[in-house]
Amino acid sequence: MTVISKYKVVLIIILIISLTGCWDYREMIEYADIVSIAIDEGTESRYIITLEGKKFSQSIDIEAKAVIYSGKANSVLDGLRSAIKQTGRVLYIGSVRAIIISEDIAKEGVREVLDYFIRSNQTRLLSGLYIARGTTAASLIEDTSMYSEFAGYEIDEATRQIELHGSYQNENNLFSIGDRLLDPYKSPLATALETRDLPLNKKTFSIAGIACFNGDRLVGYIEKDFIPIFGGNGVLSIPCDDYGVVSLNIYKSKSKRSYEYKNNKVYLNIDVKMEISYTENGTNKYGIDEITKEEIIGHVIDYFELNIPALHEYAKKELQTDVLEIEEFFRKYHFSTWKKIEGTYDFLRDTQVEADVEVIFRGAGQFQLRE
Amino acid sequence: MKKDILSVRQTFSIMILFVSSELILNMGDSLKGNGTWIAILIARLITFLVILLYSYIMSYFPDKDIFDVNKVVLGNVIGKIASILFALYGIYVAVMCSGNVISFIKLVTLQKTPIIIIGSLFVGWAAFSITTQGGIEAGGRIASTTWFITVGIWLFFILMLTKHMDFDNLLPILSEPIENVARVSYRHFSVIGGDLVLFMGILIDPSNKNNRRKAYIGSFFITGILLLANNILITAILGTYVNYYLLYPTYTALSLVNYANFISRIELFTSLLLLTCTTAKIVVGIYVAGKGLSKVTKIKSHNFWVYFVALVVLFLSSYSKDRTLLEKINRELLWAKNIVQIVIPLILAIAITIKKPKLAQSELIQ
Numbered sequence: 001m002t003v004i005s006k007y008k009v010v011l012i013i014i015l016i017i018s019l020t021g022c023w024d025y026r027e028m029i030e031y032a033d034i035v036s037i038a039i040d041e042g043t044e045s046r047y048i049i050t051l052e053g054k055k056f057s058q059s060i061d062i063e064a065k066a067v068i069y070s071g072k073a074n075s076v077l078d079g080l081r082s083a084i085k086q087t088g089r090v091l092y093i094g095s096v097r098a099i100i101i102s103e104d105i106a107k108e109g110v111r112e113v114l115d116y117f118i119r120s121n122q123t124r125l126l127s128g129l130y131i132a133r134g135t136t137a138a139s140l141i142e143d144t145s146m147y148s149e150f151a152g153y154e155i156d157e158a159t160r161q162i163e164l165h166g167s168y169q170n171e172n173n174l175f176s177i178g179d180r181l182l183d184p185y186k187s188p189l190a191t192a193l194e195t196r197d198l199p200l201n202k203k204t205f206s207i208a209g210i211a212c213f214n215g216d217r218l219v220g221y222i223e224k225d226f227i228p229i230f231g232g233n234g235v236l237s238i239p240c241d242d243y244g245v246v247s248l249n250i251y252k253s254k255s256k257r258s259y260e261y262k263n264n265k266v267y268l269n270i271d272v273k274m275e276i277s278y279t280e281n282g283t284n285k286y287g288i289d290e291i292t293k294e295e296i297i298g299h300v301i302d303y304f305e306l307n308i309p310a311l312h313e314y315a316k317k318e319l320q321t322d323v324l325e326i327e328e329f330f331r332k333y334h335f336s337t338w339k340k341i342e343g344t345y346d347f348l349r350d351t352q353v354e355a356d357v358e359v360i361f362r363g364a365g366q367f368q369l370r371e
Numbered sequence: 372m373k374k375d376i377l378s379v380r381q382t383f384s385i386m387i388l389f390v391s392s393e394l395i396l397n398m399g400d401s402l403k404g405n406g407t408w409i410a411i412l413i414a415r416l417i418t419f420l421v422i423l424l425y426s427y428i429m430s431y432f433p434d435k436d437i438f439d440v441n442k443v444v445l446g447n448v449i450g451k452i453a454s455i456l457f458a459l460y461g462i463y464v465a466v467m468c469s470g471n472v473i474s475f476i477k478l479v480t481l482q483k484t485p486i487i488i489i490g491s492l493f494v495g496w497a498a499f500s501i502t503t504q505g506g507i508e509a510g511g512r513i514a515s516t517t518w519f520i521t522v523g524i525w526l527f528f529i530l531m532l533t534k535h536m537d538f539d540n541l542l543p544i545l546s547e548p549i550e551n552v553a554r555v556s557y558r559h560f561s562v563i564g565g566d567l568v569l570f571m572g573i574l575i576d577p578s579n580k581n582n583r584r585k586a587y588i589g590s591f592f593i594t595g596i597l598l599l600a601n602n603i604l605i606t607a608i609l610g611t612y613v614n615y616y617l618l619y620p621t622y623t624a625l626s627l628v629n630y631a632n633f634i635s636r637i638e639l640f641t642s643l644l645l646l647t648c649t650t651a652k653i654v655v656g657i658y659v660a661g662k663g664l665s666k667v668t669k670i671k672s673h674n675f676w677v678y679f680v681a682l683v684v685l686f687l688s689s690y691s692k693d694r695t696l697l698e699k700i701n702r703e704l705l706w707a708k709n710i711v712q713i714v715i716p717l718i719l720a721i722a723i724t725i726k727k728p729k730l731a732q733s734e735l736i737q
Contacts, residue, residue, distance in 0.1 A: 008499060121479050126627055175627065179540075179610030332542035 036152025038137035049079030106218035244285035374508035381511025386590035418564025426584035458663030465656030565712035572659035
């Protein structure tokens with residue numbers, strides 16, 4: 001055996017040993033696998049952290065049940081560790097679907113709380129961020145699931161189903177919120193959740209609007225009624241004069257912003273094209289044959305042309321935050337003009353917002369519309 | 372007998388893997404605002420000029436490597452100094468690359484495994500592959516069958532992220548001052564394009580004096596498209612700021628793949644991409660350094676120098692606990708890299724042009 005081939009044999013042995021990666025090997029059962037995390041403000045300590053984890057049975061058909069851990073600490077990581085310390089297992093947050101933060105903490109700023117999750121190599125940036133509105137974050141994950149074992153999965157699924165109807169799809173994920181927190185021209189958004197009482201002393205969660213941030217501080221909510229206007233798609237109830245209220249499904253909608261800058265004022269025109277249909281057989285007062293297609297289209301156009309500027313007014317007065325990202329988009333599309341007026345022009349207050357809406361009626365399912 | 376001569380296709384394939392390692396490791400810089408892709412484009416244009424320079428030099432010596440060329444063109448003493456610089460550069464590239472891949476694995480997966488084990492996996496494998504009977508040519512054959520699989524996997528997973536892409540993230544096209552763009556372009560060139568100088572230390576099929584140029588230019592276009600597309604798409608997915616602050620943005624973006632809860636958690640594939648590409652770069656660095664040292668010292672055994680260099684690389688890339696140290700050194704030593712990337716090739720090109728008639732008489736020109 002030559003010298004070099006001896007080296008090769010030694011080298012191969014070392015490589016085979018290294019392939020096992022045994023230093024980091026752990027059995028699944030050794031992990032405290034966390035599904036959702038609720039962070040509330042504490043009294044004795046800064047945070048109360050509640051975790052919803054999986055408890056595996058010892059049977060052969062590995063069954064997982066939800067188990068709640070709780071801990072108090074002055075930092076997020078310490079709180080996570082303190083919550084699982086009684087289990088003797090290793091914390092694993094790679095499966096976390098929902099991170100819920102209480103209103104009180106969100107009002108003080110979420111940057112510090114999220115910093116740990118965004119930096120951690122375990123966290124998946126697809127995890128959603130939620131704000132507990134009018135309740136504690138912990139109450140949203142304690143026995144609120146209705147059809148699955150874990151509230152975290154159910155919250156994730158419920159919001160994603162709603163996101164399917166909206167252009168709000170990416171906004172809720174950690175990576176998107178991270179970008180908005182770091183970008184000085186954007187405002188982060190997150191889904192707000194509230195608890196709802198059910199018969200037999202049960203409770204569940206429901207969506208309570210979109211939480212709006214200025215920088216990293218919670219400033220208010222876009223209410224549920226505004227979500228289809230904000231997001232673009234959704235199910236909408238529109239008042240139709242004497243006919244009552246009609247429920248419509250927005251299948252498709254596209255919006256295009258166009259800006260004009262004249263006489264030291266920015267004019268934003270939002271062109272919306274949407275396709276709608278009935279969700280029910282007519283209005284809440286009359287059947288489908290009592291109202292014409294043209295009347296429906298007219299009401300929808302009026303509703304949106306009124307409510308898009310109304311959302312801007314609401315953002316201006318109530319939220320005092322540029323949630324429509326008027327400046328951000330002006331900066332994107334008119335960078336040289338933006339450079340000239342940057343810092344001197346108040347985009348939120350001084351911009352005039354208008355909407356042009358075009359509606360296509362896709363039909364009414366199995367019913368025939370009266371022309 | 373070791374095979375040390377690569378075909379055009381093999382060289383082209385290794386070059387693609389060599390540059391593609393940057394897709395995941397992101398050793399190049401990026402702008403805090405918009406316009407990184409413009410900086411990359413400028414860096415690629417500089418790279419194009421530089422690879423023409425390398426091809427020009429080597430076209431006069433199709434059956435020689437850079438160490439022979441240094442000796443012929445610059446003389447014994449200066450040629451030897453230039454060759455030692457080239458060999459050190461090979462070690463530097465291998466150290467940076469293995470250091471980065473060790474940091475990557477330590478950060479994202481094997482946190483408890485000693486870094487020396489992780490390092491020896493890469494560096495040892497690289498040294499072993501060079502000293503086997505097939506030599507670097509066997510590596511070339513592997514590269515020519517793996518580069519398109521590697522690129523294909525990257526493309527497949529990137530396309531699965533279409534729903535997260537928001538091309539408005541790329542606007543405004545350029546929001547940063549021009550000096551910042553120049554800085555990022557310079558860094559991109561020095562860290563990515565300029566490293567291709569190492570291929571002057573590898574013999575390429577000498578049957579045609581333009582073979583090296585063919586490999587350089589062919590891989591230049593493919594890697595250029597890859598680097599640009601990667602930056603544009605990752606910015607569209609993650610946004611400018613997250614892309615800027617993350618250590619491994621492509622890895623993070625690809626971890627977002629979740630197709631109907633069925634195709635998800637594809638980090639393993641991303642890591643395999645990285646390992647394949649990075650190993651190619653470590654192999655080239657160690658091979659060239661070993662070859663250079665075997666030609667300028669009295670110990671002529673290439674295999675000895677390959678193992679010696681591998682040990683040096685392993686030590687330098689794993690001795691420090693500060694995983695950002697290599698990154699800091701890399702930033703500070705960019706100017707030193709340019710000596711090998713630009714200054715020496717430029718001197719060689721000028722000397723060859725001046726001495727052309729004299730060289731033509733010698734038997735060195737085929």
